Amino acid sequence: MSFAIRAFLLLFSAGLCHGARDSPGFKVKAVNLGGWLVTEGWILPSLFDGIPNKDFLDGTGLQFKSVMVGKYLCAESGGGSIVVANRSSASGWETFSLWRINEVTFNFRVFNKQFVGYTSGNEVVAVSKTTGVQETFEIVRKPDDPNRVKIKASNGMFLQVKTEELVTADYSGEGGWGDDDPSVFVITVTGQLHGEFQLTNGYGLKKAAQVMREHWSTYIVEDDFKFMSQNGINAVRIPVGWWIAKDPSPPEPFVGGSLSALDNAFTWAETHGIKVIIDLHAAPGSQNGFEHSSSRDGSQEWGKTDTNIQDTVAVIDFLSARYAERPGLYAMELINEPLAPGVTLDALTKYYKSGYDAVRRHSSSAYVVLSNRLGPADPKELFPLTSGMSLSVVDVHYYNLYTSEFNGLTAQQNIDFVYRNRSSQLSYITTASGPLTFVGEWVAEWQVNGASKDEYQRFGSAQMQVYGRATFGWAYWTLKNVNNHWSLEWMINNGYIKL
Numbered sequence: 074m075s076f077a078i079r080a081f082l083l084l085f086s087a088g089l090c091h092g093a094r095d096s097p098g099f100k101v102k103a104v105n106l107g108g109w110l111v112t113e114g115w116i117l118p119s120l121f122d123g124i125p126n127k128d129f130l131d132g133t134g135l136q137f138k139s140v141m142v143g144k145y146l147c148a149e150s151g152g153g154s155i156v157v158a159n160r161s162s163a164s165g166w167e168t169f170s171l172w173r174i175n176e177v178t179f180n181f182r183v184f185n186k187q188f189v190g191y192t193s194g195n196e197v198v199a200v201s202k203t204t205g206v207q208e209t210f211e212i213v214r215k216p217d218d219p220n221r222v223k224i225k226a227s228n229g230m231f232l233q234v235k236t237e238e239l240v241t242a243d244y245s246g247e248g249g250w251g252d253d254d255p256s257v258f259v260i261t262v263t264g265q266l267h268g269e270f271q272l273t274n275g276y277g278l279k280k281a282a283q284v285m286r287e288h289w290s291t292y293i294v295e296d297d298f299k300f301m302s303q304n305g306i307n308a309v310r311i312p313v314g315w316w317i318a319k320d321p322s323p324p325e326p327f328v329g330g331s332l333s334a335l336d337n338a339f340t341w342a343e344t345h346g347i348k349v350i351i352d353l354h355a356a357p358g359s360q361n362g363f364e365h366s367s368s369r370d371g372s373q374e375w376g377k378t379d380t381n382i383q384d385t386v387a388v389i390d391f392l393s394a395r396y397a398e399r400p401g402l403y404a405m406e407l408i409n410e411p412l413a414p415g416v417t418l419d420a421l422t423k424y425y426k427s428g429y430d431a432v433r434r435h436s437s438s439a440y441v442v443l444s445n446r447l448g449p450a451d452p453k454e455l456f457p458l459t460s461g462m463s464l465s466v467v468d469v470h471y472y473n474l475y476t477s478e479f480n481g482l483t484a485q486q487n488i489d490f491v492y493r494n495r496s497s498q499l500s501y502i503t504t505a506s507g508p509l510t511f512v513g514e515w516v517a518e519w520q521v522n523g524a525s526k527d528e529y530q531r532f533g534s535a536q537m538q539v540y541g542r543a544t545f546g547w548a549y550w551t552l553k554n555v556n557n558h559w560s561l562e563w564m565i566n567n568g569y570i571k572l
């Protein structure tokens with residue numbers, strides 16, 4: 074064979090396998106470094122232990138039942154009107170979401186996103202879209218019963234239920250905590266978030282900086298990369314938050330230091346032959362409202378303005394510029410789990426185009442990973458977009474969890490589901506001319522109670538076998554986790570998973 078023909082064949086086959094970085098057939102067997110540079114409380118709850126009043130973090134949903142009238146506070150119409158105390162049951166309009174100022178002082182955000190405040194006539198309303206002194210309240214808890222509270226306004230007076238239809242900020246009585254006191258409420262906590270915003274704002278700037286730096290430098294260390302490479306893992310997917318691009322002094326409450334942790338990860342990855350997939354897990358404004366995208370109160374604001382999209386592109390540009398020349402860089406994932414319908418296909422398409430260009434400004438060889446939307450969306454909806462992109466990858470997340478279809482399934486039914494349904498879902502998006510496919514998150518955990526080790530092993534192998542057909546590869550969620558089956562480290566060390 075002449076040199077020219079060999080060279081042609083080489084180029085041709087490299088083209089077929091989407092790039093010349095790796096030998097044909099290379100696939101990532103990756104693990105996510107979840108809970109490291111983007112906080113998720115369920116992965117490591119102890120991080121929150123040192124926060125005073127730690128059940129009152131940003132996004133905590135509170136309902137207030139007046140002990141005197143036995144009815145719940147309600148932002149009439151969900152907001153934009155008065156606050157009353159005439160509801161005998163509580164749901165959305167009766168739920169107030171905390172914005173934490175400090176451990177005892179808060180704003181209360183209502184259903185339609187206004188804040189509770191009071192008028193010059195001391196009437197309690199929920200009309201302001203912004204927060205000021207009159208939207209700031211202290212929650213005073215009864216010392217021996219923290220679910221009994223009074224709410225103190227910035228005028229020094231307590232809120233009181235004058236009548237079921239009139240709540241005012243003018244109660245001066247020192248009073249007691251009895252059922253006849255119009256300023257006493259019993260609270261119900263309806264929901265909590267434990268993300269990076271809650272953690273850092275919960276500690277406050279100074280303490281948060283200390284806690285985060287300690288966490289970043291101890292949770293993932295070089296030995297972890299050694300462990301991964303010795304156990305058959307060839308790549309890591311590293312979730313990062315948008316504030317990493319503002320290091321060392323990101324906007325409050327976020328704190329600097331995650332960037333040097335990511336630098337370290339690159340060094341260790343390169344030393345131990347592990348590839349790095351950077352994953353923008355938390356985009357400004359939150360792309361899904363979950364704590365893992367660092368939403369303050371569960372709202373989802375990402376992608377609603379061009380400025381927000383361009384701010385996000387700037388994060389990708391920053392990270393691409395910084396790491397493009399590093400041999401460890403394998404892929405940039407532009408955003409994790411944007412949620413439909415809040416994130417529209419239009420906004421996402423605009424972002425993906427600009428984000429792709431941002432990566433390509435710095436690297437022609439990094440793969441660009443596009444996460445499919447969660448929620449109601451066609452799994453092939455990104456295909457028209459990716460057809461114009463080189464080295465593009467579509468990321469899907471397969472969990473036998475979170476939806477009712479898995480309720481009551483046996484271990485064997487879960488395993489069958491992987492071989493049948495997951496397999497056909499993956500085949501549907503894995504096509505000769507389309508993007509590469511990546512199962513960027515999966516776990517050997519399910520809703521089966523008391524499953525045996527053997528069942529877990531078979532569930533894990535089934536997934537590795539099926540997801541091994543994804544043309545880019547797969548990534549386990551996650552390396553470390555206090556919930557054992559969610560920890561690949563634990564699963565490997567205890568013989569549940571072998572690569």
Ligand SMILES: *[C@@H]1O[C@H](CO)[C@@H](O)[C@H](O)[C@H]1NC(C)=O
Nearest residue numbers: 149157158159160161237238
């Ligand atoms: C509560 O009071 C408001 C304001 O007067 C009124 O519009 C509403 O119908 C009342 N709701 C109930 C359930 O009594």
Ligand SMILES: *[C@@H]1O[C@H](CO)[C@@H](O)[C@H](O)[C@H]1NC(C)=O
Nearest residue numbers: 478479489490493494495497
């Ligand atoms: C799984 O696939 C089977 C066979 O195609 C189908 O009957 C079933 O409805 C699917 N189950 C779910 C939950 O999608």
